[in-house]
Amino acid sequence: MQLILDSVWDMADLSSLTTEQVNAEAKGIHNKDATALLDILMKYQLRSVDAVASQLAPISDIARLGADTLKKSQDGRIIVVGAGTSIRLCVQNLIELQTHGWPASRTDYIVAGGLDALTKSIEAGEDDRAYPVAEVGRLGITEKDILIGVSASGRTPVVEEALREARKRGALTIAIANNKGAPIAELAETHIFLETPPEPIGGSTRMGAGTSQKICLDLLTNGMLFHHGGFLKKESLEQLDRCAADCQSNGFASLPDFLQCLLESERQAVASVCAARDALVPAIEKMAEQLGSRQGRLLTGGAGTTARALVQELAELYPTFGFPTSRSHSGILGGHDALLRDYMEVSDQNEYAWSLFEHFQATENDIAILGSVSGKTTFTNVLATLFAREDIPTIGFTNDEAGELLSLVDYPVYLKSSKEPGGKLTRLGAGTAHKVVLNVSTSAAMTLMGHVYDGYMVDVKLFCEKLVERAERIVKEITGCSEEVVRKALAQTKTLYGDASVSKAILHLNGVAFEEMDAFLKAHENKSSRAIEASFTLKS
Incomplete structure (x- = not known):
């Protein structure tokens, strides 16, 4: 480039x-050990939840506005636009909506740099002002649609132009930014300001700012579906009913209750990573050793929500830390096509894992990160077993204490993000836990390796x-x-x-x-x- x-x-x-500023607590961060690094990094991940909590009222109002827009037609869409971390989180969010019953045909996305940017860094795409205008036209955006533009800086050119053009066409335009006075807030009909503090690694908005964006999107789009009322599946509503504190007479919560319920699930998810600190420290130290002095590769394996979180993390390592793309490889159940689908049936997960493992050609210098919400995904567990046979160190995280994955890896990390780790709603929180644990683990390892001063x-x-x-x-x-x-x-x-x-x-x-x-x-x-x-x- x-x-x-x-x-x-x-x-x-x-x-x-x-x-873009550097957090004051980052002074001397390059000389800290893994424990101290985690403490700093996690402190500001938790602050991300507070940033969303302060915006519950506008999120609720905008969710109602979005739901009312979607009710006016049978084909109105939720469309997202962004670059880098922001758009990867947006696309993941839309795919998760399908879990609750929202049709895939009523979602779309404008990705800076094209779809390839979902799996690798194509940062220059965010400067192209002609592309989003053309995409708004290609998608045929009208007054029936909603366009959500997300940018940490609030001034990403591709987001600015998409919002400007979509608003001209009558679409409901929503901006989400992490800086006051963001230009995209002026371009959109309505906006949400997520006031996150400077990052411990200055400018690395994939971290705290990104976490606030993910949580905000979870609340906003699921709030739209809940208020819409026509698409949220019965089992999702039943799970909500069990966790909401204040329900209406019909047995289901009001929209504010719904959002508060989701927010608490997200808060618990982030806190679960803090609680796993003692398990993470040796895993991070091993990662830094394998990728640093041993010059090994970072290999990953997962399915669904976890796979998307893993791919997002690997995509950011090169632009942020200069970690070579040739030394990071994602293993995704169903391949890259599965990243854009809620569920992809794979006839033989065992065989798929064997094939992927052979493709990796892993050596003892490499390290693998494997994840699963339940800890019972056949594909992930077979990979863990194969890595173990070749004495390749493995880190595994799951949201279920009984998950088999924890017994198959060298560095098990249990993330107690919910009372119902496999639930339809709680996977939102589980997904957040996965994002956060990957953010802090790789960032700490890269700092130990000397990429941060x-x-x-x-x-x-x-x-x-x-x-x-x-x-x-x-x-x-x-x-x-x-x-x-x-x-x-x-x-x-x-x-x-x-x-x-x-x-x-x-x-x-x-x-x-x-x-x-x-x-x-x-x-x-x-x-x-x-x-x-x-x-x-x-x-x-």
């Missing part, structure tokens, strides 16, 4: 956004205008150099190494000559954070 040197963003444009993602990849601006700002704030000097250093690294490198630009500006760069990094275990810290002695 080409480095954009003549960025249209001014360096001050994004630095004022909360989602004082909360800055020093190995970020420069794929789009936003990331170019972020990279320039990181180098400027760490080195204290001018914008002109910073841009020149980044351009030099691109010329010398093929891709612009934030960490090497910092090292060079701190006094490491380019011809000595490889030796300097090797002397510090090829960990960017350690090398950067050591380079300040040269500068002084």
